[in-house]
Amino acid sequence: MxxxxxxxxxxxxxxxxxxxxxxxxxxxxxxxxxxxxxxxxxxxxxxxxxxxxxxxxxxxxxxxxxxxxISPNPSVPTASFIELDVAQAPLPFKGIIEMQHQNGARMTMQIADSSDLINITQQFWSQP
Incomplete structure (x- = not known):
């Protein structure tokens, strides 16, 4: 098939x-x-x-x-880490952020206000 x-x-x-x-x-x-x-x-x-x-x-x-x-598709680039310096971003920071944890969990956030961005991402990455 x-x-x-x-x-x-x-x-x-x-x-x-x-x-x-x-x-x-x-x-x-x-x-x-x-x-x-x-x-x-x-x-x-x-x-x-x-x-x-x-x-x-x-x-x-x-x-x-x-x-x-399944082996990853070599034509699709993957990033193991991308640093986002929120302190350097123009405020208010707006955009879409996608994260994938090593445990397979995925999270996509549409940010309208950067005030809670650091807290939310810290909670996500602190999961086992």
Whole structure:
């Protein structure tokens, strides 16, 4: 089962449709094919694990396992750390900040006022 588009990307709707087709034609009790798991896992990080597992009715833990085993796309640059010096930013600071913790938690904030930015980010990073 080849689900890969020529661009190498999947949409959530396309993968949802493939799961729907498989579920409608499968024998009960049959395991989800590897190709479907891989297609679901490839949706991350464009979509959160929660959103993928909910949309596709998948076990979140098993999906996370597949995501962790997929090699990162070399054409997509990743940053391990970006320093944001809020003190140097023009006030009031406005914008969107996305963070991903090493435990897999993700947070996106739309900042309209920078007054609580430091407190919020410190709470996020202090989680185990």
């Amino acid at each position: 080849n689900l890969m588009q020529p661009s190498g990307e999947y949409s959530l709707d396309e993968v949802r449709e493939k799961f729907k087709q498989w579920r409608n034609s499968r024998d009960r009790g049959k395991a989800i094919p590897e190709a479907l798991w891989e297609a679901a896992a490839s949706l991350y990080p464009a979509y959160s694990l929660h959103r993928i597992s909910k949309a596709l009715s998948l076990n979140h833990t098993k999906l996370k396992h597949y995501v962790q085993n």
